[in-house]
Amino acid sequence: MTELKRSIPVFWGLHARPGMVFGRILGLLPVALVLGLYMFVSHARHLVNADDKLMPTLHQMSDAMKTIMTVPDKRSGKILFVEDTKASLKRLGMGIGIAAVASYFIGIMMGMFPGFRALLGPLVVGLSNVNPLALLVIILVALGVGESSKVFLIAFGIGIPMMRSIAGMAERMPNELTVKALTLGASQFQVLYKIVAPQMLPRLIDLIRVSLGAAWMFVLAAEYVAATEGLGFRINLQQRYMNMALIIPYVIYISLLAYTGDLLLQGILKLPCFRWYGKSED
Amino acid sequence: MDFIPRPKPPITGNESIHLEDAYHGYFDLSLRRTRTVLNDIDLVVSRGEFVSLVGPSGCGKSTLLKLFTGQEIVQRAKNFEVLGLLPSFPDRTRGVVFQNYGLAPHLTVLRNILLGLEFQASLLQRFSPSWWKRAKDMASKYLDDMRLTDASDKYPPELSGGMRQRVAIAQTLITIDLFGMPDLICMDESYGALDASTREDLQIFILKLWEKYKKTIVFVTHNLEEAVFLGTRVVVLSQFWTSDQPAAQQEGSRIIMDIPLESHAMSTEVKQTAAFKELTKYILDRGFNPKQRLHVAQFNADLRHPNSFSSLTREQCATAFVDGSGATSPQSLDGKT
Ligand SMILES: Nc1ncnc2c1ncn2[C@@H]1O[C@H](COP(=O)(O)OP(=O)(O)OP(=O)(O)O)[C@@H](O)[C@H]1O
């Protein structure tokens, strides 16, 4: 018996299979390239001007981070890095939480009850076309520069589009399912909370994942404009001193936080109770 | 032979379905008017009848069932009562098993089968362990009968088409055992995706259930053998018929045959007898073949079932269709027209 074999390309073409190890190496290549390029240019600039602030070396960046992560602030006596993180995450969490709860309940109601849809539909569609950042000044004037205005910006900015999506998805649910439930003796309320709501839950989580980027954007924008702490505030503050050694690590840190949030939500969707979700349906 | 109106059977108030001069259609963009799907349907079904409803694809069987369950409102009819009432929105008195399943994707097979109980169980039942035990036992009996025991913890998206269909059947039928509801069961090609052996099993299963509870069943199927085997009556709905009238007025389906069937003692062997085969062949030839259309005047001869009737005269039948501007249009139910 001859051994059946055919050669499979590792990189080129439709049939390529890079494999685990080689695939990882491939992925790291461009990252290393960007990093190396940065280090090279930054080094070259420091040779010309030892005080160059635009492209700090890795050493300068880690020094700046070490300071802000360990040395307490002179005025408040607190570690600023921790305070910034707490402040931003709290705003983000509250904003997303309010957006999720409101869009879930109102969205399902709009999707399932035509009367409710007729009532709120135009308003929600209208609001979803209002740019939240354009609204920022009005929000600040109306709600003050405290926490509520920042939370409101996030909740409004991502909540309204999420509400629209949930309403649309609930509306597009197969009518057979509702009819079947009614013929099995469900009340209208039972159709809502036993049939529709559980099916909308993983969809809501997916929507939050998609909205996470926007939520971060709103948090930073609000903190740029009016705040006394927070990751966005710190970046804005350091910008006055051109302190790139701190700003660049902060940007990376924010990106990592966002990525972690996404992974967390993805993890929730992988729970056994959502096993049915995402599989092809009839 | 002339088209003679056939008298309506006496209405005793004990009918499951009483439909007279019913027209239903859907708006058709290319015609810019309503295209008639059901054209002058007269149907009286007594309680406890097992009606097999057959007809060519697209003739309006599913549409007719939608009228019964209340998913759609008949566009025009002289009389329409289901279980003694003008059908309202879907409720537990009228069960339905859909052509395309309609399972709750987020619930396991077992939970899907128990869905009716979750909805209907009274507070007292919810807190009674003996009632729950009975319900659980019933559910496992159904899982067993539907050959689904191994799949009880799977979710609908993880099932094959035939398995889903069996879950959908169990979902509805188990409520009869536990609550004595629904009184009318509409089954739309419920056995369509089953293999031959499971299918025969489930044919016997539904017959036993019907014998026990004597609920009215309207069973749509594309399998004529199955229709003739199961029913106490086979109704053939077809768009393939002729009249002396212009083509546009022939649009839509009518009941072209309505034949009473003998009881068959629950043995599938009856399917092999000559009489059985002859009847299925007869239905196939005259109901399903677009080339061999039955003339309107011949309907009368084929409406053999004592409950079947036909109220229109030859002239009325010429002008009657949903958008027909005929002078003899029957009254619409909401008093318009
Ligand atoms: N919602 C709708 N809008 C427009 N036309 C429709 C609608 N539902 C059904 N129809 C039309 O009505 C006719 C009958 O459809 P129906 O689904 O009742 O057929 P059927 O007898 O159940 O066919 P099958 O055996 O293939 O299931 C078809 O011509 C179909 O195109």
Ligand SMILES: [Mg+2]
């Ligand atoms: Mg159909």
